[in-house]
Amino acid sequence: MLKTFKIGGIHPAENKLSAKKAIEVLPLPKTVTIMVAQHIGAPSKVIVSRGDQVKVGQVVAQSAGFVSTNIHASVSGKVAKIDTLIDSSGYKKEAIVITVEGDEWLETIDRSPDLISNINLEPKAIVDKILQAGIVGLGGATFPTHVKLSPPPGMKAEVLLINGVECEPYLTADHRLMLERSDEMMVGIQILMKALQVTKAVIGIENNKPDAIAKLSELSKKYHGIEICPLKVQYPQGGEKQLIKAVTGREVPSGALPIAVGAVVNNVGTALAVYEAVMKNKPLFERIVTVTGKSVKNPSNFLVRIGTPVSQLIEAAGGLPDDTAKVISGGPMMGKAIPSIEIAVTKGTSGILLIPETEGHRKAMQNCIRCGRCVTACPMGLEPFLLMTLAEKRLWERSEKESVMDCIECGSCSYSCPANRPLLDYIRLGKMTVGGIIRNRKS
Amino acid sequence: MSASLIYTIITISSIGVIAAVILYLTARKFYVYEDPRIDEVESALPSANCGGCGFAGCRAFAEAIVKDNSLDDKFCPVGGNDTMSSVANIMGLVAEAQARRTALVRCNGTCEFRPKTSTFEGASTCAIQSMSYGGETDCSYGCLGQGDCCVVCDFDAIHMNPVTGLPEVDDEKCTACGACVEACPKNLIELRKVNPKYRKIYVACRNEDKGALAKKACSVACIGCGKCEKECKYDAITIANNLAFIDSDKCKLCRKCVPVCPTNAIIEVGFPPKKVEPTEVAPSTAEV
Numbered sequence: 001m002l003k004t005f006k007i008g009g010i011h012p013a014e015n016k017l018s019a020k021k022a023i024e025v026l027p028l029p030k031t032v033t034i035m036v037a038q039h040i041g042a043p044s045k046v047i048v049s050r051g052d053q054v055k056v057g058q059v060v061a062q063s064a065g066f067v068s069t070n071i072h073a074s075v076s077g078k079v080a081k082i083d084t085l086i087d088s089s090g091y092k093k094e095a096i097v098i099t100v101e102g103d104e105w106l107e108t109i110d111r112s113p114d115l116i117s118n119i120n121l122e123p124k125a126i127v128d129k130i131l132q133a134g135i136v137g138l139g140g141a142t143f144p145t146h147v148k149l150s151p152p153p154g155m156k157a158e159v160l161l162i163n164g165v166e167c168e169p170y171l172t173a174d175h176r177l178m179l180e181r182s183d184e185m186m187v188g189i190q191i192l193m194k195a196l197q198v199t200k201a202v203i204g205i206e207n208n209k210p211d212a213i214a215k216l217s218e219l220s221k222k223y224h225g226i227e228i229c230p231l232k233v234q235y236p237q238g239g240e241k242q243l244i245k246a247v248t249g250r251e252v253p254s255g256a257l258p259i260a261v262g263a264v265v266n267n268v269g270t271a272l273a274v275y276e277a278v279m280k281n282k283p284l285f286e287r288i289v290t291v292t293g294k295s296v297k298n299p300s301n302f303l304v305r306i307g308t309p310v311s312q313l314i315e316a317a318g319g320l321p322d323d324t325a326k327v328i329s330g331g332p333m334m335g336k337a338i339p340s341i342e343i344a345v346t347k348g349t350s351g352i353l354l355i356p357e358t359e360g361h362r363k364a365m366q367n368c369i370r371c372g373r374c375v376t377a378c379p380m381g382l383e384p385f386l387l388m389t390l391a392e393k394r395l396w397e398r399s400e401k402e403s404v405m406d407c408i409e410c411g412s413c414s415y416s417c418p419a420n421r422p423l424l425d426y427i428r429l430g431k432m433t434v435g436g437i438i439r440n441r442k443s
Numbered sequence: 444m445s446a447s448l449i450y451t452i453i454t455i456s457s458i459g460v461i462a463a464v465i466l467y468l469t470a471r472k473f474y475v476y477e478d479p480r481i482d483e484v485e486s487a488l489p490s491a492n493c494g495g496c497g498f499a500g501c502r503a504f505a506e507a508i509v510k511d512n513s514l515d516d517k518f519c520p521v522g523g524n525d526t527m528s529s530v531a532n533i534m535g536l537v538a539e540a541q542a543r544r545t546a547l548v549r550c551n552g553t554c555e556f557r558p559k560t561s562t563f564e565g566a567s568t569c570a571i572q573s574m575s576y577g578g579e580t581d582c583s584y585g586c587l588g589q590g591d592c593c594v595v596c597d598f599d600a601i602h603m604n605p606v607t608g609l610p611e612v613d614d615e616k617c618t619a620c621g622a623c624v625e626a627c628p629k630n631l632i633e634l635r636k637v638n639p640k641y642r643k644i645y646v647a648c649r650n651e652d653k654g655a656l657a658k659k660a661c662s663v664a665c666i667g668c669g670k671c672e673k674e675c676k677y678d679a680i681t682i683a684n685n686l687a688f689i690d691s692d693k694c695k696l697c698r699k700c701v702p703v704c705p706t707n708a709i710i711e712v713g714f715p716p717k718k719v720e721p722t723e724v725a726p727s728t729a730e731v
Binding site: 084086089090091092336339340361362365422425426428429432 | 652
C-alpha cells in the first residue's frame, strides 16, 4: 500500500492540463519589476539607484538580517526607477523597475549546459553560496533556504526530504522540472545532503506522476543515498508536516519546526536552484511557472525571469480568455487572486491560474449545520468551525488555546464545507491576530 | 391534621433554621469588606459597558476610580460631564470638564469619486478584506465599506449609507466610546471635539500616496499640495506623508481652507450655505 498522511485530507479534481507540455523559455519582457520583499522575513535592502546599469545576476538588494536573502537583477539594462508598486497582496511595496537592454549575464555565471556532479565545497561554503544566490523555498512559501540548512544548535538533521508532491490541482511546474531537469536536480539534492551532512534523502512524489517516479527511480541507482517514495494522491500532501508524516511516519509537534523530528524539507525546484547556484554560480533570477486554466488556449510551463509582468505570461499562453473571472497566483487551493495582471512574477509564483466565470465565484454563505466535514478534512486535526466562530467573536485567547497557530492554511475546510462558509478567511484573521499577540508578548 | 404532616413541618423548619445559622456563620467568617462607594459610583455610571473609558465595563471603571481615589485620566465618554460630576460628588473629588467628542469618518471615497477596480468575495468584514488585499479600489487607504464600525457600535450611532457605501455618524447618538476607531483596520475614524451645531471641517482622506497616484485612485483624494496649510492662520493644518490634517482643537472653523483645496478633499458640515460674496454689489454702491 502506498504511503500517505493519516489525518484529514481531501481529493480535489486534479486538472493537470499542462502536464504534457515541455518547459518553454519565455521571451524577455521590455521591463521587469523586482519586488524587494519576495520572501518570508525582512525585506532586502536596495543597493542600486536610478540610472544604474545592471547585468543579469547582479545583486540589486541585499539580505537584511538572518531570515532574509539577496535579490538579483533578472535582466540586463538600466534601473528606470525605485518605486512603490502593488504586489500580489494589493498593497504598495518597494520595487526596482529595470528597463531591459540586451541580455548580458555576469561573467562568473557558467552558461554551458554540461552537468557538473563532483561536489568539492565544504558544507559551510555551500550554505554561504546559497545565501549569496538568494535561494528561497520555491514551493511557494519562499522561506530562505540557507536558514533551513543551518539547524539551531543541539539539533541535527537525519533525513532530507525532497518535495516533488505538487498536490495543488492544475500546477505542473515541479512535475515538468522532475522530468526535464532530473540530473541537475539530483546533483542539487546531493549538494543539499552534503550541506546538512545527512546520508539519506527521500523524494516524495504522488502517484499521479508515474513518468516522474519511473525516471527518478532509474536515476536514483546512479545517485547514492537518494530514494524515491511514491505517495498516494491526497491534498495537502505537499505541506511540510504532511510530507514528513507520510514519508517518515513522524509527527512534527505543535509549534515546532521539522528539524525537531530530524527532517528538513526542500522543494524539487529549490534543489535545482541549489545546483545552479553552487555548480554554475547562477543566482536565483528565473523560475518555472505554470500558466493554466480551463479556458486558456495553451496551458503551458514557462521558464520566466523574476519580475516579468503576469500579463506577458498570459499572452504567451494564448491570451486572456474573455470569460476570466479571477486570475490566481499559485494553485486553486492556496493561491491568491491578484487585483491586477500587471503584477510581477516573484520567487514564490508557482503558477498563474485563470478561473472562468462559471467557477470563479463563491456561493452564498449559509448557517453551519454541524456536519463536521471541516473537522474530518483538517490535516492538522483542528476544529475549523470552532476557530471560525472564535475569530468572529474576537476571542483570541481561546483561539490560541485551540491551536489556531497550527493551521497551515491549506483550505481543505473551506473546500469541504457544504454551507460555503468562509472558514479559512476567519481562521487566517485569527492566526494573524494571535500571531501579533504572541509577538507582542515576547518583546 | 395528621401527625405526619406536623412532623414534616417541624423537620423542614428545623433544617431551614440550621441551614440559616450555618450560612450566617459562613458569611461572617468569609466576609470581604468592599468599599460601598464602588456600588454608588457604579449606579451613577450609564451601565453601557462599552469600554469607552478604557476599562472592562462600568463596574471595573468604578472599582478603578475608588481604588485610585482620583479622577485623573478617567472619563466616561458616554455619560459625559454630568456623570463625571456626580461621580466626583460621591468621591468628594473634582472632575475636570471635557469637551464632548464624536466620531468622524475621514474618507469621502464614494463609488462616484473612487471607482472600483476589483471585487472582493471573501467573508464580508473589513478586518478580513484588509488582511487579504488593499481593497476593491486603487486606494489602499480608504474605506472598505463592509461596515465593521457599524457592527461594533453599541449605541446605534453609525450606519452605512447604501448610496455612498460609506459609514455615517449620527452625532446626536455618538458617545465617543471609540469602538469604531478600534474596529476600523484602515484607521479612518477619529474622535474630535464637537462644535456648536455639530459644525466641522475636516480632510476627508487618509491616502498617503503621492499626489498623482492618489488623485488617479480617487478624485477627491488629498494630494498633499499644502495650499490649505498656507491659508490657515491658526496653524491648525499640518501636512505629513502627502496628507493634510486639521487639528480640531486648533481649528476656528473659519472655512478659508475649504475653497482653496484643488480636489475638494476638505469638507465642511453643518454650516449654512455660503452667501454669494457681495463683491460685485459693493463697488457699485461705492460709485453711487
